[in-house]
Amino acid sequence: MNDLMIEASDVVKAFGAQKALDGVSIAVPKGTVLGLLGHNGAGKTTLVNVLTTMLPPDRGTATVGGFDVVTQAHQVRSRIGLTGQFAAVDESLSGLDNLVLIARLLGASTREAKVRGTELLELFDLADAAKRPSRTYSGGMRRRLDLAASLVGHPEVIFLDEPTTGLDPAGRLGLWEVVEGLVTDGTTVLLTTQYLDEADRLADSITVLAQGRVVASGTSAELKAQVGQRTVTVTLADASDLPKAQGALERAGMQPVPALNTLTAPVTSSRELAVVVRALDEVGLEATELALGEPTLDDVYLTLAAHAA
Ligand SMILES: Nc1ncnc2c1ncn2[C@@H]1O[C@H](COP(=O)(O)OP(=O)(O)O)[C@@H](O)[C@H]1O
Ligand SMILES: [Mg+2]
Known part of the structure; x- marks a missing residue:
């Protein structure tokens, strides 16, 4: 059995003349965190979109949980959680109702959905705000609700696209702790970030992306030894x-x-x-x-x- 949960091989994706991904390969073993580091426009979100089946690659192949993102998109989708750069919760609904709705869409009974929603709100320290419309949440609370929403279906792999951009220090720390907890439980994580401290703290291995190409990859220590002075x-x-x-x-x-x-x-x-x-x-x-x-x-x-x- 292959223990790679995410694998991309020579993935190319262009938008017109703009090559967002220019032959990207990555491999993420089960239960580890890959930190995808890069400036704005490096191609991070495009790679996440390809891996989460939202965007077909022009060339190359990618698998998640051993399933091909193009030909087995359905199997891939049932195994992943995705948290976008911009929170995707329904503002008019309460935190709990958002989670219950997602759980119901994933096939849970009303009772199961409530149990799961309540459990996640507790995990993310949102129990006190469970019944409030999510539009009244702070930025940090919204981000936590968004992450909770991506975990409703107990995904084996989660994709976090700049999960802490715009959060205050306490919010970032809280999110890091949640991610660390998920990994301890065996979840595989691909996290994109522009923050070095975040990659240093959370990632088992780091891939640096620049202009759609992998310019370096390895553990934080390896990268430092490679180019650091x-x-x-x-x-x-x-x-x-x-x-x-x-x-x-x-x-x-x-x-x-x-x-x-x-x-x-x-x-x-x-x-x-x-x-x-x-x-x-x-x-x-x-x-x-x-x-x-x-x-x-x-x-x-x-x-x-x-x-x-
Ligand atoms: N839907 C799109 N249409 C046209 N160009 C796009 C689209 N999405 C991304 N790009 C371009 O592809 C490149 C990579 O973008 P993106 O993957 O969003 O980078 P990052 O997430 O690292 O900031 C950028 O030059 C961006 O302008
Ligand atoms: Mg992006």
């Missing part, structure tokens, strides 16, 4: 020694950038720490602190996505 930061006791220390490091072949009482320089290996110590020693200085900085996902994103754009 490590740095060494030297802290001096006396800021007036900065020019002297800077000169010493430059003579040792480094490119230090001064700040308040520190110098930061790119390094390729931790062995260069010894070079720093020796260079400072030669001019009679000593660092009060030497720190090796690891690259961040921001470095990766800036390097890759900006480069491609």
Whole structure:
């Protein structure tokens, strides 16, 4: 048995002359989170639309739960939950009635639908607002209701298209916790985001999309190791020694950038720490602190996505 829950192979989708997806391949094992990272217009929503059977690919193939998104669209649809970038709840209905309606459409009895709706409202901390029209909900509450709506049918795979865009920090954190809970229960998640911290926190593996192409993929640590730049930061006791220390490091072949009482320089290996110590020693200085900085996902994103754009 294949344990990939989502697989896309060389998917191409164009809108007129605009190639939204230009040969995209991804593979998401069951029970994991793939973070699809990319700027506006990178092709994230188009890929989600292809995978959720809403848009046929021009070329290439994709499967969800082992079913082909084109020829077995019905089987795919019965296994997925989709939360769009824009909340899709009926504003005139209460939170509970929205969920009950969806459950009924999916074939539940009135009683089952109420049980499921109530359970989800509790999970998403919306029980107190269950009977209020959803138009009175805050942005964060709406987003949670939208996510709850996508979970009514106990989907094996959920697609979250920029689920936290526009949410306040507390709303984002709440949503992250819900996603983590779903994954613990074995759900597979494809999440698109423009936020690095979100991908870093939630994603088991990250694919960076730029102009319809995959420009990098791997775990957060792999991506950082691949393109990130490590740095060494030297802290001096006396800021007036900065020019002297800077000169010493430059003579040792480094490119230090001064700040308040520190110098930061790119390094390729931790062995260069010894070079720093020796260079400072030669001019009679000593660092009060030497720190090796690891690259961040921001470095990766800036390097890759900006480069491609
Ligand atoms: N229905 C459409 N008609 C024409 N162009 C589209 C359509 N949907 C998306 N595009 C174009 O395809 C590219 C990718 O869009 P999209 O998948 O929405 O990116 P993202 O979700 O990463 O912001 C963009 O250049 C966008 O303008
Ligand atoms: Mg989008």
